[in-house]
Amino acid sequence: MTVSVVLFTNDLRLHDHPPLRAALGGDRQVVPLFVRDRAIEKAGFAVPNRSAFLADCLRDLDEGLRARGGRLIVRSGDVVRQTCAVAAEAGADEVHMAGEHTRYARHREDRLRAALEADGRRLYVHDGVVTAVEPGALTPAGSDHFAVFTPYFRRWNDHRPHEPLTAPRRVPVPDTVSSEPVPARSEVTGTSPALAAGGEKEGRKRLTAWLRGAATAYDTRHDDLAGDATSRLSPHLHFGTLSAAEAVHRARRAGGPGAEAFVRQVCWRDFHRQVLAARPACADRDYRTRHDQWRTDETAADDIEAWKQGMTGYPIVDAAMRQLAHEGWMHNRGRLLTASFLAKTLYVDWRIGARHFLSLLVDGDIANNQLNWQWVAGTGTDSRPNRVLNPVIQGKRYDPDGAYVRRWVPELAGVEGPAIHEPWKLPPGRRPRQDYPDPIVDLAEGLARFRRARDLDRDRGGD
Ligand code: FAD
Numbered sequence: 001m002t003v004s005v006v007l008f009t010n011d012l013r014l015h016d017h018p019p020l021r022a023a024l025g026g027d028r029q030v031v032p033l034f035v036r037d038r039a040i041e042k043a044g045f046a047v048p049n050r051s052a053f054l055a056d057c058l059r060d061l062d063e064g065l066r067a068r069g070g071r072l073i074v075r076s077g078d079v080v081r082q083t084c085a086v087a088a089e090a091g092a093d094e095v096h097m098a099g100e101h102t103r104y105a106r107h108r109e110d111r112l113r114a115a116l117e118a119d120g121r122r123l124y125v126h127d128g129v130v131t132a133v134e135p136g137a138l139t140p141a142g143s144d145h146f147a148v149f150t151p152y153f154r155r156w157n158d159h160r161p162h163e164p165l166t167a168p169r170r171v172p173v174p175d176t177v178s179s180e181p182v183p184a185r186s187e188v189t190g191t192s193p194a195l196a197a198g199g200e201k202e203g204r205k206r207l208t209a210w211l212r213g214a215a216t217a218y219d220t221r222h223d224d225l226a227g228d229a230t231s232r233l234s235p236h237l238h239f240g241t242l243s244a245a246e247a248v249h250r251a252r253r254a255g256g257p258g259a260e261a262f263v264r265q266v267c268w269r270d271f272h273r274q275v276l277a278a279r280p281a282c283a284d285r286d287y288r289t290r291h292d293q294w295r296t297d298e299t300a301a302d303d304i305e306a307w308k309q310g311m312t313g314y315p316i317v318d319a320a321m322r323q324l325a326h327e328g329w330m331h332n333r334g335r336l337l338t339a340s341f342l343a344k345t346l347y348v349d350w351r352i353g354a355r356h357f358l359s360l361l362v363d364g365d366i367a368n369n370q371l372n373w374q375w376v377a378g379t380g381t382d383s384r385p386n387r388v389l390n391p392v393i394q395g396k397r398y399d400p401d402g403a404y405v406r407r408w409v410p411e412l413a414g415v416e417g418p419a420i421h422e423p424w425k426l427p428p429g430r431r432p433r434q435d436y437p438d439p440i441v442d443l444a445e446g447l448a449r450f451r452r453a454r455d456l457d458r459d460r461g462g463d
Contacts, residue, residue: 003090003174005031007083007097007112008072009105011129011240012057013200014064014167018126019096021165029172031090032065034058035083036076036183039104048190049328049362053198055185057239060199062182070171073179080111087121090177094122098129098240101277102366131270132161132244135277145278147381149271156267161245192328195362196235203236207247211254219261223333225316226403230332231262234363237269244269272371275381283370284351286379292453294349303346306440307338308356310409313439315421316395317341319408326408328362333398336376340389343377345446347453350377378454386454388447395421411436 004023011017012034023030040046046054062072075082087095095116099109113123127134138155139145146152196202210231214221221229236242248266251259276282286292295303306312310321320334330338335357342353354373358364374380378387395418399405402420406413411434412420419426424438 001027001029003029003031003092005033005083005087005090005092005095007095008032008034008061009098010100010238011098012061013241013243014061015200015204016164016243016246018129018165019098019124020168022124022126023096024168024171029174030070031073031086031092031173031177032070032171033073033075033083033086035079036074037079038077039079045358047359047364048188049192049195049360050364052185052188052191052195053235053362054239055183055188056198056202057200057241058182059184060201060241064167064200065171065173068168068171070173071179072182073177074182075180079108080115083112084115084119086177087116088119090174092121094124096124096126099125099127099134100130101135101273103280103283106280128162128245130240130244131273132248132266133159133270135274138274145274146271147275148383149268149381152271152274153264153267156270161248164243164246164249192326192360194327196232196327196329198235198239198241200241203233203241206231206233206236207242207250211250211259215251215254215262216256216258218258222261223398225331225333225399226407228331232329235329238363238365269368272367275371276367282374283366287371287374287381288379288385290379290385290454292349292379295347300346300348303440304348304352306437307342307346311437312341313424313437314341314391315405315409315412315423316399317391319405322408324357324360328360330361333394335372337389337391337394339373339376341391343373344388344450345441345443347446347449350374350379388450390443392421392443409436410434
């Protein structure tokens with residue numbers, strides 16, 4: 001019988017998996033392979049929260065394969081060398097994998113293709129596995145990518161992704177290929193205490209529950225910090241335990257303004273990926289050069305530390321930063337306002353904030369994280385790059401009675417109502433009993449510093 005290898009990366013599922021379907025075509029045996037890629041570990045990307053979630057995903061994938069007569073093959077090391085070794089062991093003549101668009105993924109694909117071809121094997125790279133709409137599938141006249149979201153969304157919304165594929169009934173795996181043990185979540189230390197569970201079953205359960213429940217009010221409630229009314233599907237979309245195309249199909253089928261608003265958010269994910277695919281250097285370089293002279297003085301180091309610890313003295317910023325540490329996840333509104341606070345009010349290089357987010361986020365993703373940070377910092381695709389979010393106004397607007405702050409900042413638990421967003425204004429008798437810092441920066445001074453810096457930018461001809 002002929003054999004194919006399916007190399008799983010950010011697509012840890014059995015439903016709607018074009019590479020697996022193609023590999024199984026013509027009555028083939030399949031080697032479902034996951035390589036614990038040392039290069040990703042060395043680059044510091046395999047942080048505890050994502051490693052633990054990944055372990056759940058691999059365990060669940062292995063269980064799903066076993067229920068279909070197969071099993072997952074796990075190897076560690078250099079992904080190209082390991083894939084070639086497994087293909088040779090299994091006598092496979094082809095390898096299938098999902099297309100990805102980061103610099104690293106492209107380099108991996110090129111190396112793998114060359115190494116396989118040198119051994120007389122073929123690499124098949126499948127589109128539409130990681131995104132709903134493939135980067136490059138939609139381009140505006142005269143450019144290789146969309147730099148503005150709204151026209152991208154219009155085109156994206158008219159472009160129907162492929163119909164989701166069902167999971168295969170049987171996955172016959174040859175006995176001859178050896179595997180390392182599937183990693184267990186319990187082997188990972190240093191995770192956030194309330195980290196979500198991973199795996200395809202969990203992702204599918206969450207999507208179903210979400211579309212039947214809170215999604216109906218998503219259009220009106222998504223920014224309610226205390227209401228926690230978003231899908232929390234981001235880690236599943238990141239690890240591919242849920243197909244973005246399937247999520248879009250099912251949300252469209254559910255219909256209604258909530259589901260439509262959700263589909264629009266999923267489009268942001270594809271939008272950032274098509275920007276990164278066209279400009280891979282933007283993972284660490286400014287998309288638009290602003291000539292920023294980010295702070296590097298000693299007080300900046302103290303401010304960065306206070307921001308990381310959730311001790312800035314601005315309750316909404318501190319609540320969101322503490323949610324990140326505790327759950328390895330943060331609400332989108334929290335991400336926006338904490339990033340604006342660091343990059344604009346404190347005028348600290350967005351890369352420092354992005355790195356901290358990536359060290360904790362369970363959905364930490366190069367395209368979404370770096371390009372959202374750039375969007376907020378004004379070096380990215382935001383058409384209003386100089387807007388600065390005021391944390392007091394943001395707090396009063398998106399956490400009007402302070403429930404979110406009270407949940408995450410116990411020092412302020414006794415403060416009632418919106419006054420919680422400005423504890424420094426409380427009369428002495430209503431001040432928090434426990435220690436809570438005074439604001440580390442005056443908002444007007446922070447704004448003036450940012451504006452001065454961006455005026456300088458205009459003089460230098462930044463765009
Ligand atoms: P929902 O509101 O339910 O949205 C559904 C899905 O749409 C999300 O799961 C996500 O895949 C996608 N989505 C929603 N908003 C965005 C957005 N602004 N950009 C791209 N995709 C979006 N998202 C990540 O997945 N990984 C990251 O590393 C990441 N870093 C971010 C950093 C900053 C500074 C900011 C402002 C945003 C970042 N986001 C990131 C985007 C967004 O905050 C999260 O996707 C969202 O909060 C995840 O929660 P949810 O699944 O409940 O989202």
